[in-house]
Amino acid sequence: MNLLDLLVAGANVVFTPTILLFICIGNVTGVIFGALPGISAAMAVALMVPFTLTLDPIGSIAFLSAVYCSAITGGGIPAILFKIPGTPSSAVTTFDGFPLAQRGQAGKALLLVLVSSAFGGIVSAFAMLLVSRQLSSLGLQFGPSELFAIAFLGLSVLTSMDEDRMLKTVISGLTGLLLATIAMDPLEGTPRLTFGFVYLLGGIPMIPMMVGMFAVSEVLKQVCNPTEFDKIDGGYLKDSPMRLSFSEWWGLKWTMIRCSVLGTLVGILPGAGATIASFLGYGMEIKLSKHPEEFGNGSLTGLCASETSNNAATGGSMVPLLSLGIPGGNSAAVMVAALMLQGVQVGPMLLKAQPTYLSSVFISMIVTNVMMVFISIAVAKMFSKLIKIPYYSLGPLIILFAAVGSYAAQNNTGDVMVTMLAGLAGYFMAEFKYSPAALTLGLVLGDICENNLRRAVMIEHGDMLNVFSRPITATLLVLCVIFIIVPIIRKRMRDKHALLS
Amino acid sequence: MGIEIIVNIVFLLFCVFCFIHVGVGVQPLAIPGALSGSAWPRTILAGLIVAVTLNIYLTYRKNHAPGAPREIPFKEFMPPKFILSFVLMLFYAIGINYLGFIVSTFIFITAFSYVIGLREKIKMIFGGLVSTGVIYIVFQIFLQVMLPRGVGIFREISLWLELLIQ
Numbered sequence: 001m002n003l004l005d006l007l008v009a010g011a012n013v014v015f016t017p018t019i020l021l022f023i024c025i026g027n028v029t030g031v032i033f034g035a036l037p038g039i040s041a042a043m044a045v046a047l048m049v050p051f052t053l054t055l056d057p058i059g060s061i062a063f064l065s066a067v068y069c070s071a072i073t074g075g076g077i078p079a080i081l082f083k084i085p086g087t088p089s090s091a092v093t094t095f096d097g098f099p100l101a102q103r104g105q106a107g108k109a110l111l112l113v114l115v116s117s118a119f120g121g122i123v124s125a126f127a128m129l130l131v132s133r134q135l136s137s138l139g140l141q142f143g144p145s146e147l148f149a150i151a152f153l154g155l156s157v158l159t160s161m162d163e164d165r166m167l168k169t170v171i172s173g174l175t176g177l178l179l180a181t182i183a184m185d186p187l188e189g190t191p192r193l194t195f196g197f198v199y200l201l202g203g204i205p206m207i208p209m210m211v212g213m214f215a216v217s218e219v220l221k222q223v224c225n226p227t228e229f230d231k232i233d234g235g236y237l238k239d240s241p242m243r244l245s246f247s248e249w250w251g252l253k254w255t256m257i258r259c260s261v262l263g264t265l266v267g268i269l270p271g272a273g274a275t276i277a278s279f280l281g282y283g284m285e286i287k288l289s290k291h292p293e294e295f296g297n298g299s300l301t302g303l304c305a306s307e308t309s310n311n312a313a314t315g316g317s318m319v320p321l322l323s324l325g326i327p328g329g330n331s332a333a334v335m336v337a338a339l340m341l342q343g344v345q346v347g348p349m350l351l352k353a354q355p356t357y358l359s360s361v362f363i364s365m366i367v368t369n370v371m372m373v374f375i376s377i378a379v380a381k382m383f384s385k386l387i388k389i390p391y392y393s394l395g396p397l398i399i400l401f402a403a404v405g406s407y408a409a410q411n412n413t414g415d416v417m418v419t420m421l422a423g424l425a426g427y428f429m430a431e432f433k434y435s436p437a438a439l440t441l442g443l444v445l446g447d448i449c450e451n452n453l454r455r456a457v458m459i460e461h462g463d464m465l466n467v468f469s470r471p472i473t474a475t476l477l478v479l480c481v482i483f484i485i486v487p488i489i490r491k492r493m494r495d496k497h498a499l500l501s
Numbered sequence: 502m503g504i505e506i507i508v509n510i511v512f513l514l515f516c517v518f519c520f521i522h523v524g525v526g527v528q529p530l531a532i533p534g535a536l537s538g539s540a541w542p543r544t545i546l547a548g549l550i551v552a553v554t555l556n557i558y559l560t561y562r563k564n565h566a567p568g569a570p571r572e573i574p575f576k577e578f579m580p581p582k583f584i585l586s587f588v589l590m591l592f593y594a595i596g597i598n599y600l601g602f603i604v605s606t607f608i609f610i611t612a613f614s615y616v617i618g619l620r621e622k623i624k625m626i627f628g629g630l631v632s633t634g635v636i637y638i639v640f641q642i643f644l645q646v647m648l649p650r651g652v653g654i655f656r657e658i659s660l661w662l663e664l665l666i667q
Contacts, residue, residue, distance in 0.1 A: 036639075167559065170552055174549045177545045178542065178546065181545065185527075185538035187532070187535060187538060188527055188528075188538040192539070192542065193523055193542065216590070219586075223582055223617055224583050390619075391618070392619040393619065393628055395613065395614070396628075396632070397632055399590060399609075400606060400609070400632060403594070403597070404636055407646070407648070408640060413594070413597050413598045417595070420591060420593075420594045423590070428508070432508070454536045454541070462533065
């Protein structure tokens with residue numbers, strides 16, 4: 001079957017009233033669940049699995065991929081409006097989205113988030129269709145040492161996140177890495193830095209930490225120094241036009257393309273998902289930008305990078321799932337389980353026997369990404385009404401959402417305590433100009449870094465040289481060193497110029 | 502000495518303690534060539550000890566340089582309203598387990614909105630009731646998240662209130 005026939009067959013499956021209706025429902029629920037803090041994309045997909053029992057396998061995967069893609073996008077809505085990342089992958093969106101909203105440009109930020117998410121999603125869907133098998137085999141060549149190098153590449157952004165406070169950003173990042181080590185050691189089976197607390201044996205949970213660092217700390221800040229939202233020019237969303245000029249769009253074209261490719265590649269790698277993609281995309285754009293100082297202060301490029309990358313990872317994670325039966329992340333794993341419930345064995349034989357699977361998922365992802373833009377605007381408008389509520393009502397509501405969202409992730413009240421303590425830590429960090437974002441980056445990548453390094457060392461029987469001298473690993477590590485050193489040199493040169501002038 | 506330097510010194514001491522404490526009393530791995538569980542944390546801690554020490558030095562130098570900005574007094578940095586807000590949050594985080602979601606959330610919402618400026622009693626109580634009810638319906642009924650019911654009499658109260666809402 002050639003590509004055109006395949007696409008026609010896929011379109012025939014997707015463009016039926018039932019499937020279109022389910023994609024629409026999947027979009028609405030995905031965006032809403034994604035916008036609720038504590039409901040991750042994987043959780044949203046898992047909650048929707050029972051509804052797939054009434055559908056055929058192709059309809060099921062189309063529906064679940066709609067939920068998945070739109071949940072990742074939905075996470076960006078509260079990230080912009082309230083600085084609460086709806087999903088972990090939208091933590092990066094808060095860096096530039098919330099400052100834009102504070103400047104009265106929430107509409108602009110939101111439009112950019114939706115369009116760049118759709119762009120990333122569509123590009124990754126094309127990648128999935130065209131190079132599905134080739135990309136999966138490339139992804140499978142990545143062993144533990146290469147995955148360690150990729151995660152380390154993500155950490156190399158630490159020196160360029162805030163060049164004026166490099167040391168404080170590095171301390172924040174290292175603290176995040178240290179927090180990621182607190183848990184039961186998987187190899188030795190002994191508690192590590194848990195200080196006798198049983199709760200810490202499972203490690204520091206990521207969602208409560210992020211929600212606390214970004215949302216609770218903001219409420220504490222508002223308690224001390226309230227911002228008068230009503231006085232912000234253009235209000236928050238109602239009066240803020242959803243418009244970007246042509247030159248602004250044009251200026252973002254390479255960011256969108258680069259981050260789409262990066263996000264797709266990261267999505268293909270097992271274990272690395274939308275969260276890592278968004279951090280890597282953001283870091284890459286800081287390094288390539290002529291104005292890195294704008295990042296974190298409402299940069300359109302930063303916002304575009306984060307959202308394009310995390311949504312591009314959704315298509316990427318479908319590649320190994322469809323062609324090899326290997327889920328690229330948690331959401332993909334739930335999709336495999338849903339297909340298994342229907343008696344479908346996902347793996348290389350599936351695409352040979354039923355090639356329409358690939359094309360149907362492709363068409364459904366295109367439809368989802370287009371539909372998502374309009375549905376998200378409606379949901380965002382609904383959410384933005386909350387901002388008009390006076391802060392004495394909104395503040396408690398944000399804390400309540402943060403607490404219940406953190407609790408819902410694992411049904412553990414200890415997570416609520418972590419959220420509140422992380423909020424206090426986030427407040428102190430922000431007051432002393434440390435970087436909660438860098439801490440989150442360390443926490444996200446710490447586990448991946450350590451586990452893959454230990455695996456790689458074990459495979460090479462303790463020979464570190466062999467671990468680091470593998471061609472891909474060595475190249476990536478050299479890049480890391482360059483990325484770490486360049487901002488330091490750049491800052492020194494800038495300081496020297498400032499002194500001379 | 503500034504608050505930041507004190508926090509940094511405490512953190513530095515904690516890092517040194519962790520560096521010594523991590524991996525103590527753990528038997529070496531039987532797998533040949535495997536990295537021990539303390540190797541990675543110790544590498545990070547070593548980096549942290551160096552970075553925090555340098556940061557203390559730089560902050561001290563900056564604070565004592567001529568024309569350095571005045572230090573923020575503790576009372577200004579953490580006003581009573583801030584401390585009270587955080588105590589309420591802690592009370593909520595602990596209380597949710599014992600008082601149950603419905604009772605603790607209602608108390609938290611009304612008390613917190615009072616602390617941050619709401620003075621109308623009816624709005625306070627109505628706000629507490631509505632937000633508790635809405636969150637309960639969304640998470641417990643629609644999303645099937647088992648919210649805590651508390652212990653003892655509070656569990657009975659939660660069950661009775663749940664019956665009312667449902």
